[in-house]
Amino acid sequence: MKVLFVVWEVDPFFKLGGLGDIARSLPGALINSGVDIRVITPYYKVEKMGRNKKQKIATFSFLYARRKQKVEIWETLHPFTKVPCYFLKNKKYLDKATLTETWGFFDKAVIEILKRNLLNWEPEILHLNDRHCGLIPLLVKAEKLPVKTMMTIHNLAYQGKSPISILTDMGIDHSIVKITKWEIKSHQVNFLMEGIIHSDIVTVVSPTYSKEILTEEFGQGLNEILVGMEGRIFGILNGIDIDWRYNKLDHSVKFPYNLSEKIVDGRKYLNWKDGKKLNKHFLQKKLGLKIDENIPVLCFIGRFDARQKGLDIMHTMLRRNADNMKYQIVILGSGDKDWEERYMWFSTFYPKYISCNLKFDESLAHQIYAGSDFILVPSLYEPCGLIQMIAMLFGTVPIAHDTGGLSDSIKDNFNGFLFEKYSSEALEKTVNKALDLWRNDKERFNKIVENALISDFTWNKSAKEYISLYEKLLS
Numbered sequence: 001m002k003v004l005f006v007v008w009e010v011d012p013f014f015k016l017g018g019l020g021d022i023a024r025s026l027p028g029a030l031i032n033s034g035v036d037i038r039v040i041t042p043y044y045k046v047e048k049m050g051r052n053k054k055q056k057i058a059t060f061s062f063l064y065a066r067r068k069q070k071v072e073i074w075e076t077l078h079p080f081t082k083v084p085c086y087f088l089k090n091k092k093y094l095d096k097a098t099l100t101e102t103w104g105f106f107d108k109a110v111i112e113i114l115k116r117n118l119l120n121w122e123p124e125i126l127h128l129n130d131r132h133c134g135l136i137p138l139l140v141k142a143e144k145l146p147v148k149t150m151m152t153i154h155n156l157a158y159q160g161k162s163p164i165s166i167l168t169d170m171g172i173d174h175s176i177v178k179i180t181k182w183e184i185k186s187h188q189v190n191f192l193m194e195g196i197i198h199s200d201i202v203t204v205v206s207p208t209y210s211k212e213i214l215t216e217e218f219g220q221g222l223n224e225i226l227v228g229m230e231g232r233i234f235g236i237l238n239g240i241d242i243d244w245r246y247n248k249l250d251h252s253v254k255f256p257y258n259l260s261e262k263i264v265d266g267r268k269y270l271n272w273k274d275g276k277k278l279n280k281h282f283l284q285k286k287l288g289l290k291i292d293e294n295i296p297v298l299c300f301i302g303r304f305d306a307r308q309k310g311l312d313i314m315h316t317m318l319r320r321n322a323d324n325m326k327y328q329i330v331i332l333g334s335g336d337k338d339w340e341e342r343y344m345w346f347s348t349f350y351p352k353y354i355s356c357n358l359k360f361d362e363s364l365a366h367q368i369y370a371g372s373d374f375i376l377v378p379s380l381y382e383p384c385g386l387i388q389m390i391a392m393l394f395g396t397v398p399i400a401h402d403t404g405g406l407s408d409s410i411k412d413n414f415n416g417f418l419f420e421k422y423s424s425e426a427l428e429k430t431v432n433k434a435l436d437l438w439r440n441d442k443e444r445f446n447k448i449v450e451n452a453l454i455s456d457f458t459w460n461k462s463a464k465e466y467i468s469l470y471e472k473l474l475s
């Protein structure tokens with residue numbers, strides 16, 4: 001089974017969020033299950049190639065926006081998973097990850113590669129990820145390429161609405177693309193919608209989210225289209241790669257630990273209670289918080305996305321609690337500038353209790369996972385969410401909104417806490433309940449930590465589900 005995994009970011013080369021993690025770990029799990037999978041992605045200027053051996057395997061040109069554009073294909077093996085990765089280099093369109101008009105270029109380049117068999121390997125399935133690859137299924141149809149398409153939506157909110165002129169730049173004849181006819185009226189093309197409509201199969205990243213997106217509330221304007229496709233939409237929960245933890249993640253963590261003490265590759269892992277205590281002390285000291293093991297430490301790690309990540313209800317709760325803090329909170333994230341400013345204000349006035357770190361810093365992220373007692377995931381919606389799973393790997397207990405992949409990965413009062421209503425009051429009530437357990441019923445709290453530590457978020461089950469969908473596509 002030959003699968004080309006097409007994606008816009010791949011950790012550790014380049015990562016903006018969870019998608020980068022998935023592009024590392026899912027192909028890794030699939031190759032281990034015998035799938036001949038390869039990854040293709042743009043070669044940005046900021047790509048961290050490290051000491052990876054890479055080689056240029058082809059150079060080709062095609063017309064884009066009426067000009068001839070040259071593209072180089074570079075190949076390397078992924079440093080952790082050994083999955084072959086192809087990087088597409090073009091100065092004008094693929095140097096920067098931020099330019100939306102470049103997606104069309106990337107999509108067209110992938111199609112040209114397939115048409116000319118430049119990889120010397122012909123995939124049977126294109127596994128496409130998010131809006132960046134949205135026009136590929138339509139081009140596959142237009143070019144009548146003998147390949148099946150699966151589109152995985154990691155977040156329906158990001159649809160990639162772009163000026164319709166991009167179709168002309170790509171050389172797409174409007175008349176062969178039925179669906180764009182009504183879009184032409186708004187002079188926009190919706191990349192994700194095109195991807196959904198023209199793919200053979202659509203998947204989203206958790207079973208609960210696959211049902212939520214069929215509703216007006218979560219459908220982001222595409223719910224009617226998605227309802228019309230019922231039967232072709234599947235929800236598969238993302239996983240995380242545990243082995244990677246021993247490679248990379250724990251090297252930022254000062255005192256690695258596990259459920260119980262053990263030696264892995266000559267490195268000593270403490271039991272979780274000792275490890276948590278030492279890492280918490282380290283974190284409090286590093287961030288200038290009051291050093292006290294009897295103060296519970298909460299954390300938040302994520303993009304500052306005002307419409308998704310629950311910044312509003314968390315902020316309202318902190319406003320209420322700030323003058324009489326019974327916990328400390330460490331925040332790591334960046335994005336929306338207004339919210340960054342509002343959170344920074346807390347840090348300035350309550351430096352011993354609230355630490356805001358407005359940046360992308362993976363080492364610090366792992367030190368925070370390791371040194372905190374709880375992680376807050378107050379997202380309004382969450383297609384899957386990885387932070388709660390990574391946190392549980394560290395025995396850091398999630399307190400999360402009962403939605404999407406959070407509902408599928410957290411069992412209330414078992415390995416975390418869930419609140420139903422999206423409000424600062426519901427969040428605060430659940431935080432208080434969790435803190436009460438932490439302070440007054442260590443035995444029950446420790447059981448929750450241990451349940452979190454042994455929760456199975458490996459890719460084993462989900463990789464099998466992807467493979468059976470691949471088989472379905474080919475049958």
Ligand code: ADP
Pocket residue numbers: 016017018019021301302303332333334359360361362365384385386387388390
């Ligand atoms: P999303 O995909 O919506 O960004 P996820 O929970 O699926 O959210 O994944 C977020 C990933 O990005 C996790 O690996 C998390 O540790 C990482 N991350 C998010 N924000 C930061 C940050 N500011 N610094 C370092 N890592 C971050």
